[in-house]
Amino acid sequence: MGKDWADEVDDDEVDAAQDLRSRLGGLAPESPEPSSQASESPAVASLASRIGGLSTGPSSSPSQPPPSSSSPQRERERPRLNPQAPIFGRALAGVKADRTEKPKEATPTAPPPAPAPPPAQKTETTPGTPKTTEPTKPAAMASADDGWGNTVAAAPDAVDAVVNGDGDQAQSVDMSSTSGLISNEFQVEVKLADLQADPNSPLYSVTKFEELPIHEHLLKGIYAAGFTKPSKIQEKALPLLIANPAQNLIGQSQSGTGKTAAFALNMLSRVDAALMTPQAICLAPSRELARQIQEVVDKLGQFTQIKTCLAVPNSWKRGVRIEQQIVIGTPGTLQEMLRGGTRHFDPKMIKVFVLDEADQMIQLQGLGDQTFRIKKALPENVQNVLFSATFPEEVQEFAKLFAPEANQLFLKQEDVTVDAIKQLYLECDSEQGKFEALSMLYDCMSIGQSIVFCRKKMTADMISDRLGQEGHSVASLHGDKLSDERDAILDGFRDGKTKVLITTNVIARGIDIQQVNMVVNFDVPDMGPEGGFAPDVETYIHRIGRTGRFGRKGCSVTFVSDDRSMRDVQSIMDTLGKPMKKIDARSQKDLDQLEKALRAAMKGPN
Numbered sequence: 001m002g003k004d005w006a007d008e009v010d011d012d013e014v015d016a017a018q019d020l021r022s023r024l025g026g027l028a029p030e031s032p033e034p035s036s037q038a039s040e041s042p043a044v045a046s047l048a049s050r051i052g053g054l055s056t057g058p059s060s061s062p063s064q065p066p067p068s069s070s071s072p073q074r075e076r077e078r079p080r081l082n083p084q085a086p087i088f089g090r091a092l093a094g095v096k097a098d099r100t101e102k103p104k105e106a107t108p109t110a111p112p113p114a115p116a117p118p119p120a121q122k123t124e125t126t127p128g129t130p131k132t133t134e135p136t137k138p139a140a141m142a143s144a145d146d147g148w149g150n151t152v153a154a155a156p157d158a159v160d161a162v163v164n165g166d167g168d169q170a171q172s173v174d175m176s177s178t179s180g181l182i183s184n185e186f187q188v189e190v191k192l193a194d195l196q197a198d199p200n201s202p203l204y205s206v207t208k209f210e211e212l213p214i215h216e217h218l219l220k221g222i223y224a225a226g227f228t229k230p231s232k233i234q235e236k237a238l239p240l241l242i243a244n245p246a247q248n249l250i251g252q253s254q255s256g257t258g259k260t261a262a263f264a265l266n267m268l269s270r271v272d273a274a275l276m277t278p279q280a281i282c283l284a285p286s287r288e289l290a291r292q293i294q295e296v297v298d299k300l301g302q303f304t305q306i307k308t309c310l311a312v313p314n315s316w317k318r319g320v321r322i323e324q325q326i327v328i329g330t331p332g333t334l335q336e337m338l339r340g341g342t343r344h345f346d347p348k349m350i351k352v353f354v355l356d357e358a359d360q361m362i363q364l365q366g367l368g369d370q371t372f373r374i375k376k377a378l379p380e381n382v383q384n385v386l387f388s389a390t391f392p393e394e395v396q397e398f399a400k401l402f403a404p405e406a407n408q409l410f411l412k413q414e415d416v417t418v419d420a421i422k423q424l425y426l427e428c429d430s431e432q433g434k435f436e437a438l439s440m441l442y443d444c445m446s447i448g449q450s451i452v453f454c455r456k457k458m459t460a461d462m463i464s465d466r467l468g469q470e471g472h473s474v475a476s477l478h479g480d481k482l483s484d485e486r487d488a489i490l491d492g493f494r495d496g497k498t499k500v501l502i503t504t505n506v507i508a509r510g511i512d513i514q515q516v517n518m519v520v521n522f523d524v525p526d527m528g529p530e531g532g533f534a535p536d537v538e539t540y541i542h543r544i545g546r547t548g549r550f551g552r553k554g555c556s557v558t559f560v561s562d563d564r565s566m567r568d569v570q571s572i573m574d575t576l577g578k579p580m581k582k583i584d585a586r587s588q589k590d591l592d593q594l595e596k597a598l599r600a601a602m603k604g605p606n
């Protein structure tokens with residue numbers, strides 16, 4: 001399961017390694033004061049030592065960033081990127097030369113007009129600006145090779161479109177401008193109707209929202225959000241969640257399939273807007289995810305009088321009574337709120353307790369301790385709702401203890417990843433080779449938007465600085481940044497002001513930015529020192545799940561640079577039962593193929 005040993009955690013959490021079962025039984029020792037920042041484990045340097053043995057690449061210490069003093073020189077020597085030219089031939093020449101052998105009921109105030117679903121064919125623009133345009137025109141597309149020998153359709157000119165092999169979806173990207181830091185106009189059109197009609201799709205359902213037991217004010221919110229039909233998890237979970245008497249639920253569904261709306265609608269259905277006190281709590285592992293969930297709840301609940309309160313560091317005032325019906329936050333801040341007894345709100349009024357990313361929220365190390373303490377303050381008959389894209393077997397057992405007699409919706413292991421995400425791995429010679437590759441990938445990464453995940457905050461900053469020096473539009477986000485800064489960085493990325501976000505596991509889970517069409521694992525995720533640095537399959541699943549949201553396509557590229565990272569990737573492939581396409585950074589043919597495949601997978605211009 002995902003570990004937070006490097007930087008995954010919210011900045012006000014504490015670690016605890018107590019036995020979960022005993023905590024479930026009768027815990028409640030006084031909780032420690034949360035620290036103000038996530039700490040960097042000293043063990044994070046160990047990747048460097050593992051890589052140390054390899055490669056004849058440029059001789060920087062693998063644990064260190066490439067020497068910055070050498071960068072400007074290299075930058076001057078490197079030809080400027082030309083969007084028309086093949087990317088990798090130029091880029092990795094040095095790498096190739098250096099390569100050696102490698103191993104309830106809402107209380108409405110005004111009666112609403114009867115809600116009506118939006119048209120089935122949905123067009124979305126950059127978040128927040130719903131816009132209707134003509135559907136994409138697959139007929140205008142020309143056939144092309146996607147780089148792997150599959151035929152895809154490619155549209156010419158400014159709007160390039162690709163229909164996937166099954167012809168089940170049409171998307172287009174309009175890149176009116178692809179250069180400049182803040183000037184791109186990015187537009188994605190998605191036709192979901194066909195996808196939602198495919199019984200094998202996690203987005204499929206036989207039901208309409210009106211057939212679910214949802215209040216008409218919430219139906220209005222659903223349609224205002226642009227949803228036409230429920231996804232599979234929504235169709236299955238909502239009737240179980242909303243039924244009375246309330247029952248616990250543990251729900252698993254692939255990343256990007258609409259779990260948030262499922263638990264948000266349940267909270268909105270169960271709280272009473274006439275009562276000016278919290279009645280539902282939703283916990284998430286990061287401030288970014290908590291903010292996002294709040295936005296979803298606010299949007300779906302916009303035709304009710306229900307209000308939400310964000311409980312993350314610097315978002316609330318100590319001593320001020322909380323009157324909003326739904327509190328969404330991170331465990332450390334919730335604990336702080338509850339530390340004053342009933343001063344901020346009466347926890348005995350809570351009816352619903354939701355854990356998003358639940359497997360992480362109840363894990364032994366990290367957030368679990370705080371989560372369990374909060375649960376102890378709530379009434380025994382609270383409805384416990386646990387959602388995640390991943391529930392490793394051992395965590396399923398804990399989840400069932402946390403939410404006794406829960407209705408359970410679990411996926412088969414082979415179904416946990418979304419097929420629309422094309423998974424690749426790129427063999428590099430060394431850490432330095434990884435930087436070279438990343439720099440050269442930038443043209444592909446910036447066709448839409450991309451997230452680059454690294455193990456360490458320091459690496460994220462260093463990559464960001466370096467790409468920035470090359471004139472690229474990037475930002476880094478991790479737990480060492482101040483709260484306001486973190487918010488501004490993610491908002492800027494959401495708004496498309498930044499094309500590439502370099503980050504740690506802090507936003508590996510839950511973050512929903514539809515235009516992200518590429519994820520790069522600069523480092524293969526691992527379990528850290530407590531997990532013996534074993535590959536972290538769950539974190540891998542969540543990381544790549546930042547793309548391919550609700551039927552969109554995307555691709556992930558995982559960098560390997562030594563025997564160990566290769567073994568880790570192999571192990572992830574074995575666990576998921578899905579091969580990743582290998583790209584050899586030494587092979588011009590492979591690199592050309594990669595570029596072609598990435599462009600095809602990301603609907604970029606060919």
Ligand SMILES: Nc1ncnc2c1ncn2[C@@H]1O[C@H](COP(=O)(O)OP(=O)(O)OP(=O)(O)O)[C@@H](O)[C@H]1O
Nearest residue numbers: 227229230231255256257258259260389510512550
């Ligand atoms: N019924 C629907 N119709 C269309 N779009 C939907 C529907 N439900 C959710 N979405 C959209 O799908 C996207 C992904 O939803 P969400 O973030 O809830 O996924 P998730 O399952 O929680 O993913 P993760 O496991 O990564 O947290 C969001 O942009 C959301 O607005």
